[in-house]
Amino acid sequence: MMGVSFVSTVPSVLPLQAQVASSPPPPPPYSSSFAAAVAPPARSVVVRCKMENSVADGKELSRRDVLKCVGASIGIELIASSGSFVELAHAADLIQRRQRSEFLSNVKDTLYTAIKGNPDLIPSLLTLALNDAMTYDKASKSGGPNGSIRLSSEISRPENKGLSAAMNLLEEAKKEIDSYSKGGPISYADLIQYAAESAVKATFLASAIRKCGGNEEKGGLLYTAYGSNGQWGLFERQFGRSDTAEPDPEGRVPQWEKASVKEMKDKFSAIGFGPRQLAVMYLFLGPDQKATETLLATDPDVSPWVQKYQRSRETVSQTDYEVDLITALTKLSSLGQQINYEAYTYPVPRVDLGKLKL
Structure with a gap:
């Protein structure tokens, strides 16, 4: 031997x-x-x-x-080295997370610039996101924030009247975003919901500026110090929706400016929301937001929440109002959607076992 x-x-x-x-x-x-x-x-x-x-x-x-x-x-x-291959996979995951985070940061910058130049479109951007998501049907698990509202046969419906200008703004933003994306074009489904996030942030920033007598610098500092920007974490992880190629069925979304409070409550209830979410999302319900808020205050179920958020908006931090709005939008923007957490990433190095040397 x-x-x-x-x-x-x-x-x-x-x-x-x-x-x-x-x-x-x-x-x-x-x-x-x-x-x-x-x-x-x-x-x-x-x-x-x-x-x-x-x-x-x-x-x-x-x-x-x-x-x-x-x-x-x-x-x-x-x-x-079996544990090493696990660590290699973990390292690749960290790379993908960083890729998505950097891309999302650039997307938000592009949307912020576009919205800042067109503040009059903020109400339409909010309604656009709401109406794209409100097509969700729990029974059939169809519809939801899938980008179908971009299609001509859907954007032209009565409930979407006046939203074309907001959609055109996002089309232009998409061209810029896609030009620097390394992981493929952004989906309309993601674009529409993240534009709503930017629009919501713009409304809170504008409120802070008003509280500071119109001073933009002081208003920005006030919002940074007292705002609830950190509450967007869960919303921002829902990045990777897919677009549908077909319009969602008609008749699932009311004409908000013509709807009664009962019709609004029924529709919100159908997607799993209640009077609280209806009250906090009044900004999304058509162009005349003040009239909508006044109408909601006439309903005994919704009125207490309307009053609660009115009081919250009078405070410096607006915490109750802002946190509840972010929570409602986060749930709304993911109805029925399967999030692809590898979207917008590009390939990482892989180990080729066939090339290992002996």
């Missing part, structure tokens, strides 16, 4: 996560310099095998004996 040693040079991937997490993701395709930067050094494993044949007796090592030792070398190394 004799001992024979083999050296395995399977690359170790243990240090990969720390290196990737501390380095910004490169643009696709990944360059050779990036691959070299994150490639870990080879790790050697010495495997000693006993052979049944003896060279001293003049016999050569059998092919089977050699293959046994090679197999043992690979197997031991893969067992030792």
